[in-house]
Amino acid sequence: MRGTHIRSFKGAPYSMLFASVRSAALIVLLSSCSPNLPVQRAAQQADVLAPQYSIVCVIHGDNDYLYHDTSGHEYNADEEVLEGTKRIAQQNPQADVFIFHQMPRRHFLFFFPLHDGEFYYYRNGLLIASESYWRDQGRSRFGSEVELYRRFCADNQREMVNLFLYYGHEIPEIDGAHYDASYPDRTFTVHDLADGLKGFTHDSLKFDLLVLSTCFGGTPNTIGTLGPFARTIIASPDNLHLSYFDLQSLERLDLNLRDGNVPAFAKRFAHQAFNRLTGDIQTAVSVAVYDVDRVQEYIRSVDDMYNDTLAGLKGRTRASPAAIEHCDCAELPAYVLPSITNGVDIFYRPARFGRSKHKQNHSGWECWRDKGLQGTNSRTTESNLK
């Protein structure tokens, strides 16, 4: 018994050695199964190619984003866009892609709050990082997103083609409460988006292209507010169905944007989005491309008038929504100026039904009017446009 004990004592270093080898093998085996390894490999491979394109995409999902296709299948617009942006991130071998998904507030077991934001960062087609985060509840609407972006963004930002995409509901120009279903008292306006863009652009850089995939994005106020942060903007002046602007044009930017001509690319993007929407959608489809420098003259000309209208609307939008409505600026005589068409390319098809189904053109600019004025203004505009 004693001898056995001595033998086992002598064999202890060997046992420990074997145990260590077994443990090391187990660690290697387990780590090869861990989800982190591909990310580490990706990070090593990603250093090989310096990215030439940077895409920042913010997807708002904290509200009702349900829609149905013509077969009755249900989709959540934000989840569809999330899958779409992940796909373009994987298919762009020379791009940095930052995806932010703003989600509804949820709880685990009714009491424990869960993160209300998801972040994905792709470089050269590979997922480098993904994490959940808390959306900023302070003054800055995009504080958390800007912080994550700055943690991962490349040093050669100025040499890259920079794109910014926003997918969500109409961004209010005034008031802005109820934008988030989870935080109804929290406001969100185009000025908050502009503040966010300021953070993403380090106060000096401009995005080469800003895609605003929302309803009624093409107003003089919205384009004027976001203009300082972008050279070209794509937006929908009229309603935009939740199937949104098609993302396909953003796949393989190394081929689709090889010549670096962003304004020409923007027109191709808009045309593709328009064709895709008109295939299935019966409501109005409008996709406009704004050359930010060239539209300044028109924006300046109507700025005071538009701001007066907005000031008059304050407090009215929720109390009496039936009294006001959006309309083509060209239907308001005071907005029909010689510079109205400068710097705007518009793809437009009216709704196939409803009062506006015979409207053949859209100026690319959307304004507000009292509903009672609809008939008289439409007639005036037709004669003006002729």
Add this chain to the structure above:
Amino acid sequence: MKTRIAFGCIAMMFVLALPTNAGGKEQIQSYFSNAAGKVKATNNPAEKRAILNESIQTMSNALNKVESSGLISQEDRAGILQFKKNLQEKQDELAGTNGYLRVSDDQLNAFSDYVVQDMEQADLVISISLVALILIIILIVLMIK
């Protein structure tokens, strides 16, 4: 008695859970999507027209009841009024009244999609509070049954 109250509370929670979780709006959108599905399932234009008209009328009736209930705010009343006006426009176009050209038989499927898509993108429903939406949904369920 206590058991009955407990069962009643549980049943009410189940009734309210669905619209509350979805924000209430999704049920209204699904209601029109289901109607569009029924329109496309039949080849008879008269039936298509009847399904569309009935679905819009049922929603309008529910809105009328909620509006006259006295349980809703002034903001809700304005939202409901706008919603009703929008539905009336659809009915007018379907029937060819109030200055509209009647939707032709071969356009009825497309028109049913238009109704669904217009509801999905309009901010009509967004301006109505959750309480009012739940009332509308409960009334719709009761009216259909």
